[in-house]
Amino acid sequence: MKNRLKVLRAERDWTQADLAERLAVSRQAVNAIERGKYDPSLPLAFGIARLFGMTIEEIFDDGHEND
C-alpha cells in the first residue's frame, strides 16, 4: 500500500528512529511501512494519522478511486 509517511516525516525533519519512538515501534517497522513492505494495523494507522494531524486516507492510498 502506498503512503506519504516518508514525505510527512521529512517535512518535520524526523528520522525513522524519531518516528518509531513516537509510535512505540521499531525503526525497521517504520522503514517497512514507508517502503510499502508492511501494512500497519488499524490501531497503528490511527496512531500515525493522529500523530500527523491527518486522516488515514490522507496518508495511506490503497489504490482505489474515491466516489
Added chain:
Amino acid sequence: MMGMKMTEKLSSRDKRRHPLRDLFLTAGVVGVAVVAAVTLLNRNPPGQEPGFSPVAGIAIIIGGLIGYAALTLVYMKRTDEHDMNANLWGLSYGYLFFAGAAPVWWMLNHSGLAGPVDFWALYIISALVSAGAWSWLRFR
C-alpha cells in the same frame, strides 16, 4: 506542518524499541541455565550419550519450560506488530517445512532411499527456516 516540534509525550511502550536486546538477554540466561543443568546432572561419562535420573530429567524439563514461558512472555510484552507479524510468518514457514519434510523423509526411508527419520535434524532445520524467514521479513 513544517517545523512541527516533537512535543508528544513518549508512550510507556517506549521499551518496545529494544525487544531483541531483552529477548536475547533472557534467551542467554535461560540457555546457560539449561546447559549448566544438563551438564551437571548428566551421570554418564563424557563421550557417551547423556543420561539422567528420572528426578533430574523432570527437573530439567520443568526448569526449561519455565524458562521457555518467561522467554515467550518477554517477547510478547516487548515486541511490536511488525516484528510479531514477521514472527508469525516465520513460525508458519518453519512448520510448513516440518510438515512437508517429515513424511517425505519417512517415505524415503521406507522405500530404502534414506536412513531413518532424524527428528532432531528436522527440529533444528525447521527452527533455522523459521529464523531465516523471520529475519528476512523483519530486516529486509
